[in-house]
Amino acid sequence: MxxxxxxxxxxxxxxxxxxxxxxxxxxxxxxxxxxQGSEMAILMRGMHAFNLQLKKEVENGKITTEFPEEFLKIYTAEFSESKSRNSTFDQYSGKFIEAQKMVFTEDSSVSLSKRYNTAINLCISCHQTECTGPIPKIKKLLIK
Ligand code: HEC
Structure with a gap:
């Protein structure tokens, strides 16, 4: 019980x-x-797990992975019953994917940890619009 x-x-x-x-x-x-989660919820859990690992790599200053193409499923994955795709979601998902890709760019004048935090802050921004529950968990991904 x-x-x-x-x-x-x-x-x-x-x-x-x-x-x-x-x-x-x-x-x-x-x-x-x-x-059991929706396709989107399962994708999100994967994105969380991936970034948890990535955080360690960024902190060590060396990235051994590439941008995971599965993340592009954010554009097509099905939501839980009570939710649906809308223009706010589309806007934030595009920004997030762009920022996550930037973490893997070698020629950038912005520091690695800053680019990483920009991506995580976009997870948080989108969550503030409609799905606030996981925010405390996502905040732990930020590099202080
Ligand atoms: C464009 C908006 C958006 C972005 C960007 C986004 N999320 Fe989400 N997230 C959602 C929505 C909407 C759901 C609910 C999905 C559902 O219930 O079908 C969700 C669900 C989750 C969940 C709960 C999954 C579950 O088990 O129910 C976690 C954890 C999560 N997101 C973490 C993250 C992390 C970490 C990132 C960034 C790496 C991120 N999210 C980026 C919108 C977003």
Missing amino acids: FKYFCLSVLVLMLSCNTSEKKVTIVDGTKKYDVY
């Missing part, structure tokens, strides 16, 4: 809407509600 409670709280904190589909997995006598 306590576990279930923790999981529910986690879901409420990390996602923007509470009406997400949940799948119940019955494991012996225990029941777990597993949170």
